Amino acid sequence: MLDFVFVAMFGIIPVMAWSIYLVKYRRPGQDYKCEWHKRIQLALAGVLLVAVTSFEVDLNLITKDWRPLAEPSPYYASKTVDYSLWIHLCFAVPTPLLWIFVIVQALRKMPRPAGPCAYSVRHARWGQIAAAAMAMTALTGWIFYWLAFVS
Numbered sequence: 192m193l194d195f196v197f198v199a200m201f202g203i204i205p206v207m208a209w210s211i212y213l214v215k216y217r218r219p220g221q222d223y224k225c226e227w228h229k230r231i232q233l234a235l236a237g238v239l240l241v242a243v244t245s246f247e248v249d250l251n252l253i254t255k256d257w258r259p260l261a262e263p264s265p266y267y268a269s270k271t272v273d274y275s276l277w278i279h280l281c282f283a284v285p286t287p288l289l290w291i292f293v294i295v296q297a298l299r300k301m302p303r304p305a306g307p308c309a310y311s312v313r314h315a316r317w318g319q320i321a322a323a324a325m326a327m328t329a330l331t332g333w334i335f336y337w338l339a340f341v342s
């Protein structure tokens with residue numbers, strides 16, 4: 192599952208960027224793109240929910256301990272792998288909470304079909320924070336994976 196999530200994040204980040212691009216650079220009369228942004232973001236959240244659940248099941252019930260797999264790494268003994276995991280967790284733990292908040296608020300406050308409204312500015316601000324947090328989760332996760340299992 193570690194390998195799967197590592198690869199999956201290479202797909203999730205460009206799709207998220209494309210979904211935000213759709214709303215950020217739309218021209219007048221292209222409000223239908225908001226509905227596509229909504230669909231893509233909800234689909235991404237679903238994929239991430241499945242990925243995170245399978246990941247946790249693997250780590251807690253199947254593989255149980257990733258440490259023996261990382262011991263051959265030249266960065267293991269110096270604790271660099273541990274530090275990189277802590278940095279990764281600083282992003283990986285709050286990011287799902289931010290995503291739940293952004294999605295719940297958008298579903299409650301945005302019109303149907305989705306489009307510009309009084310809540311747009313606040314959604315854009317929180318959406319940028321949630322998207323940046325997801326990008327950092329991926330980046331720090333890749334660094335941890337490389338230090339622990341590739342190097």
Ligand code: HEM
Pocket residue numbers: 211214215225228229232233289290293294297298301305306307308311314315316318319321322
């Ligand atoms: C975690 C999930 C989501 C993230 C990270 C996200 C992110 C963003 C960002 C960054 C923008 C601003 C783009 C800009 O700079 O102009 C935006 C705009 C928008 N989002 Fe989301 N979004 C998410 C979920 C949703 C959902 C579920 C809906 C609908 C219910 C939605 C509806 C919209 C709409 C309508 C706009 C355009 C607002 C306007 O320009 O008037 N978003 N989103």
